[in-house]
Amino acid sequence: MRPIVRQGTGSIAILCALLFAGIDAGAQSDPLPSWNDGPAKKAIVEFVQVTTTQGSPKFVPPAERVATFDQDGTLWVEHPMYSQVIYCLGRVPAVVKAKPELANVEPFKTVMSGNREAMARLTKDDLIKIAAATLTGMSVETFKADVMKWIAEAKDPRWKRPYTELTYQPMQEVLKYLRASGYRTYIVTGGGQDFVRVYAEQVYGMPPEQVVGTAGGTKYGYDKSGRPFLTKEPRLVLNDDNAGKPEGIHLMIGRRPNAAFGNSIGDRQMLEYTGAGDGARLMMLVLHDDATREYAYGPAQGLPDSKVGTFTQALYKEAMKKGWTVISMKNDWKRIFSFEP
Amino acid sequence: MRPIVRQGTGSIAILCALLFAGIDAGAQSDPLPSWNDGPAKKAIVEFVQVTTTQGSPKFVPPAERVATFDQDGTLWVEHPMYSQVIYCLGRVPAVVKAKPELANVEPFKTVMSGNREAMARLTKDDLIKIAAATLTGMSVETFKADVMKWIAEAKDPRWKRPYTELTYQPMQEVLKYLRASGYRTYIVTGGGQDFVRVYAEQVYGMPPEQVVGTAGGTKYGYDKSGRPFLTKEPRLVLNDDNAGKPEGIHLMIGRRPNAAFGNSIGDRQMLEYTGAGDGARLMMLVLHDDATREYAYGPAQGLPDSKVGTFTQALYKEAMKKGWTVISMKNDWKRIFSFEP
Numbered sequence: 001m002r003p004i005v006r007q008g009t010g011s012i013a014i015l016c017a018l019l020f021a022g023i024d025a026g027a028q029s030d031p032l033p034s035w036n037d038g039p040a041k042k043a044i045v046e047f048v049q050v051t052t053t054q055g056s057p058k059f060v061p062p063a064e065r066v067a068t069f070d071q072d073g074t075l076w077v078e079h080p081m082y083s084q085v086i087y088c089l090g091r092v093p094a095v096v097k098a099k100p101e102l103a104n105v106e107p108f109k110t111v112m113s114g115n116r117e118a119m120a121r122l123t124k125d126d127l128i129k130i131a132a133a134t135l136t137g138m139s140v141e142t143f144k145a146d147v148m149k150w151i152a153e154a155k156d157p158r159w160k161r162p163y164t165e166l167t168y169q170p171m172q173e174v175l176k177y178l179r180a181s182g183y184r185t186y187i188v189t190g191g192g193q194d195f196v197r198v199y200a201e202q203v204y205g206m207p208p209e210q211v212v213g214t215a216g217g218t219k220y221g222y223d224k225s226g227r228p229f230l231t232k233e234p235r236l237v238l239n240d241d242n243a244g245k246p247e248g249i250h251l252m253i254g255r256r257p258n259a260a261f262g263n264s265i266g267d268r269q270m271l272e273y274t275g276a277g278d279g280a281r282l283m284m285l286v287l288h289d290d291a292t293r294e295y296a297y298g299p300a301q302g303l304p305d306s307k308v309g310t311f312t313q314a315l316y317k318e319a320m321k322k323g324w325t326v327i328s329m330k331n332d333w334k335r336i337f338s339f340e341p
Numbered sequence: 342m343r344p345i346v347r348q349g350t351g352s353i354a355i356l357c358a359l360l361f362a363g364i365d366a367g368a369q370s371d372p373l374p375s376w377n378d379g380p381a382k383k384a385i386v387e388f389v390q391v392t393t394t395q396g397s398p399k400f401v402p403p404a405e406r407v408a409t410f411d412q413d414g415t416l417w418v419e420h421p422m423y424s425q426v427i428y429c430l431g432r433v434p435a436v437v438k439a440k441p442e443l444a445n446v447e448p449f450k451t452v453m454s455g456n457r458e459a460m461a462r463l464t465k466d467d468l469i470k471i472a473a474a475t476l477t478g479m480s481v482e483t484f485k486a487d488v489m490k491w492i493a494e495a496k497d498p499r500w501k502r503p504y505t506e507l508t509y510q511p512m513q514e515v516l517k518y519l520r521a522s523g524y525r526t527y528i529v530t531g532g533g534q535d536f537v538r539v540y541a542e543q544v545y546g547m548p549p550e551q552v553v554g555t556a557g558g559t560k561y562g563y564d565k566s567g568r569p570f571l572t573k574e575p576r577l578v579l580n581d582d583n584a585g586k587p588e589g590i591h592l593m594i595g596r597r598p599n600a601a602f603g604n605s606i607g608d609r610q611m612l613e614y615t616g617a618g619d620g621a622r623l624m625m626l627v628l629h630d631d632a633t634r635e636y637a638y639g640p641a642q643g644l645p646d647s648k649v650g651t652f653t654q655a656l657y658k659e660a661m662k663k664g665w666t667v668i669s670m671k672n673d674w675k676r677i678f679s680f681e682p
Contacts, residue, residue, distance in 0.1 A: 063548060140591060184550075197595050207404060208595030209525075209550075218591050220584035220610055228610070228617050230591055237578055237592065243561035250481060250559050250571055251578065252593060254538050254549030269561055269569070276569050 031177040033334075034170040040284070040332040043325045044174060047282040048181045051258060058280040060258055062182040067259040067282075068212075068249060068270060069175070071189040071196060073310065074263045074286050075204065077156065077166040079295045084191050085127060087150055089119065091134035102133070132234040135192060136216060139229045147198040161339070164203045168329075169338045171261070171286075175204060178259070186257075188249060189213040190241035190266050194232065212252045214240040245270035258282065264298075264310035271324055283324040287311065290330040293340075372518040374675075375511040381625070381673040384666045385515060388600060388623040389522045399621040401599055403523040408600040408623075409553075409590060409611060410516070412530040412537060414651065415604045415627050416545060418497065418507040420636045425532050426468060428491055430460065432475035443474070473575040476533060477557060480570045488539040502680070505544045509670075510679045512602070512627075516545060519600070527598075529590060530554040531582035531607050535573065553593040555581045586611035599623065605639075605651035612665055624665040628652065631671040634681075 035041040050058040051065065072078035092111040095102065102108040107126035110118045122130075135143070156166055175185050187206050189196055193213030200206040215238045218230040240248040246269050249257065259282035260267070260274035271283040288311065289300035298311025305312040319326055329336060376382040391399040392406065413419035433452040436443065443449040448467035451459045463471075476484070497507055516526050528547050530537055534554030541547040558576040563569050581589040587610050590598065600623035601608070601615035612624040629652065630641035639652030646653040660667055670677060 063542075193592075193595075201404075209593070211595065215592055218588045220587050220614070228587070228613050230587060246561050246569070246571060247559045251534075251556055252550070254534075254552065272569050273561070 031180070032170065032173045034173055036332055036334055038332055040325055040327045043282060043284070044177070047259060047280055048177065050280050052181045060279065064255065064258075065178075065181075065183040066186065066253060066255050066257045067178045067183045068186045068188040068245075068253075068257040068261070068274070069171070070262040070264070070267045070270070071187050071191055073288065074261050074267070075167055075171050075175075075187070076163065077294065078263075079288075079297065082191065083154070083163045084195050086154065087147065087195070088127070088130050088134040090150065090154075091146075092130065095133050108133070131192075135195070136232045136234040139231055140194065140218060141229065143194060143232055144198050147195055151199050159337075164199055165339060166337065167203060168286075168333070169335055169340075170333045172204070172338070174261070175206075179205070183259070184210065186249075186253060187211045187213070188240065188245050188260075188270060190244075192216075193238075193240070212238075212240060212248045214238060214244075241266045243269045246273035249273070260284075261286070263288070265312055265315050266310070268315060268318070272322075275322060275324070283319075283322070284327055285311070285315070285319050285324055286327045287316075287329065289328055290333075290336070293336050294329055372521070373511065373514045375514055377673055377675055379673055381666055381668045384623060384625070385518070388621055389518065391621050392599060393522045401620060405596065405599075406519075406522075406524040407527065407594060407596050407598045408519045408524045409527045409529040409586075409594075409598040409602070409615070410512070411603040411605070411608045411611070412528050412532055412554075414629065415602050415608070416508055416512050416516075416528070417504065418635065419604075420629075420638065423532065424495070424504045425536050427495065428488065428536070429468070429471050429475040431491065431495075432487075433471065436474050449474070472533075476536070477573045477575040480572055481535065481559060482570065484535060484573055485539050488536055492540050500678075505540055506680060507678065508544060509627075509674070510676055510681075511674045513545070513679070515602070516547075520546070524600070525551065527551045527553055527590075527594060529581065529586050529601075529611060531585075533557075534579075534581070553579075553581060553589045555579060555585075582607045584610045587614035590614070601625075602627070604629070606653055606656050607651070609656060609659070613663075616663060616665070624660075624663070625668055626652070626656070626660050626665055627668045628657075628670065630669055631674075631677070634677050635670055 032041055032044065050056050051060040053059060069075055072082050089111055092108055096108055096112060103112060107122055107129055110122065111130065151162070151164060154163060155161055156163055159166060178185055185206065187196060187200055187204065187210065189212070191213050193211060193215040196213050197208040197211045200211045201208065217233045217235040217237050219233050220228060220230055222228050238244060238248050238251065242265070245267065249270070256277045257274045258277070258280065260271050261284045262271055263286040267285070271285070275281050275283050287300060288295050288297050290296060299313050299316045305314055316326065318324075373382055373385065391397050392401040394400060410416055413423050430452055433449055437449055437453060444453060448463055448470055451463065452471065492503070492505060495504060496502060497504055500507060519526055526547065528537060528541055528545065528551065530553070532554050534552060534556040537554050538549040538552045541552045542549065556579045558574045558578050559571040560574050561569060561571055579585060579589050579592065583606070586608065590611070597618045598615045599618070599621065601612050602625045603612055604627040608626070612626070616622050616624050628641060629636050629638050631637060640654050640657045646655055657667065659665075
């Protein structure tokens with residue numbers, strides 16, 4: 001301050017000019033530099049403008065601004081396997097070591113065999129059994145420490161990089177843009193709430209209280225020294241997928257989102273619930289149609305819905321009908337990962 | 342700005358002086374004017390100072406600052422009956438009208454009789470049946486609208502005022518002081534999450550996402566026009582009392598609180614869990630020992646624990662042993678309600 005004061009009022013005017021120039025530059029710079037111009041980018045920018053401009057008929061007070069994001073396939077890579085499934089499979093040897101009787105029981109036997117083809121055929125029920133065995137029975141602190149260790153070391157086989165680097169740079173920009181516009185951003189994931197919370201703050205700037213996911217119960221108890229702790233239990237409290245997403249949003253946030261982002265049939269109800277509110281609404285679906293830079297699956301594969309699993313033709317048609325915006329990774333995103341040139 | 346710029350640099354110095362004077366005045370003014378000087382007030386102020394002063398060995402980064410508050414008996418009057426119980430009892434005639442077969446079934450028959458003595462003898466199981474019948478089966482919007490209507494009209498029989506005016510002014514000051522010090526404040530109540538969320542923002546400045554309470558499940562469905570909505574179900578997702586409070590805190594917040602405020606055995610585990618963390622900790626219990634200005638119950642009644650129910654001698658002894666601070670309404674609070682002179 002001192003030099004400016006010494007130089008008198010002329011400098012105040014310069015200071016003001018600089019300040020206002022800064023504000024103008026901020027408003028005019030592109031908040032979404034990794035997005036190509038097109039309907040998807042336009043939809044995001046227009047939504048932010050109409051909901052945050054004072055006097056706009058669709059203005060939303062800051063306290064009510066909520067945007068929810070699916071994680072797997074929406075914020076980071078989900079193929080060929082959810083990272084949490086890879087974590088669970090990797091935990092199986094430790095679980096079998098602690099309970100040797102599991103070594104000859106399916107699905108643990110298949111996982112211990114190391115036969116990748118057999119593992120790829122594990123059913124959803126098999127995976128639920130594996131999740132229950134590998135994600136429960138320990139304290140929440142022990143679990144957190146184990147996930148932290150894994151996430152720091154594990155690498156995706158295609159990119160040879162930590163999973164935490166495989167977040168979509170354009171979506172990171174959307175998160176930042178919405179936050180800078182007064183939105184509270186939430187992850188609403190079918191993945192494990194405790195699992196995602198471990199890294200969400202560092203990776204997405206998403207604090208634990210803004211991560212909603214599939215959650216098991218915990219049990220309060222005491223260690224030998226009388227110190228209380230919570231043990232993770234194999235008791236489902238919230239199945240945060242499909243209809244469970246709006247139910248989880250009501251439970252954990254208590255407000256209907258103004259904007260929601262997903263990529264699969266597991267996100268259908270979240271987008272529908274978001275769209276059923278008043279005022280401006282933004283519903284977006286990430287379409288994986290870029291086999292070169294990431295993957296092409298869902299409608300981009302040209303397969304019947306029965307073979308597709310997640311982002312179906314039926315969902316694509318519903319998006320068209322309801323005015324949800326489909327984000328084409330191939331066409332809408334200049335780059336996909338931050339490590340790309 | 343213009344007059345100041347016109348008058349030259351002298352005014353800048355005055356402006357700076359005014360600004361700094363403002364900051365000083367803010368720092369020195371009493372954030373807890375309804376509290377008498379004493380160990381309780383001192384504990385709060387010292388906790389805030391050591392956790393928010395940069396360079397303090399017990400400094401807590403703003404993102405990690407969490408304080409949790411029980412509601413009934415901690416933030417507002419809970420005697421002679423929880424306000425939510427009064428709401429549920431008042432809803433019984435409408436429920437019986439919709440389902441006439443309940444008129445001759447207990448506990449509904451007793452409630453319909455209007456016999457206050459008989460109603461006072463209803464057991465906890467009776468109240469759970471009444472809660473399930475009166476708090477579920479409708480959409481979350483219908484429920485919210487009904488509670489809003491009730492809370493605007495219902496009055497406490499002793500003070501002849503809306504329940505929302507029967508919040509403790511000293512605790513309102515603690516909420517504001519902690520928020521101004523960068524703490525996120527949460528209600529963590531054994532009461533219904535959906536019920537408390539209806540008025541918590543207006544009454545305590547507590548947004549819905551910062552209200553954790555006993556929660557039932559919801560079911561996603563569609564009305565005749567195809568619009569999706571959530572129906573409240575009689576399925577318990579979180580029993581947010583006793584050990585359920587730390588479990589609820591883990592589920593909904595995902596961080597251990599730095600400070601926790603309660604008044605009864607239902608808050609014991611929340612305070613214990615809060616106290617088991619590292620660094621500075623603040624655990625406080627409101628003791629209802631002022632029969633003149635509010636009520637005297639718990640240890641203040643001089644009855645054996647078996648007759649006391651909520652704030653027991655055993656809890657009082659545990660507080661002493663663990664260094665929790667007991668707030669005496671009689672001695673620590675200059676005034677109890679904002680409407681007092």
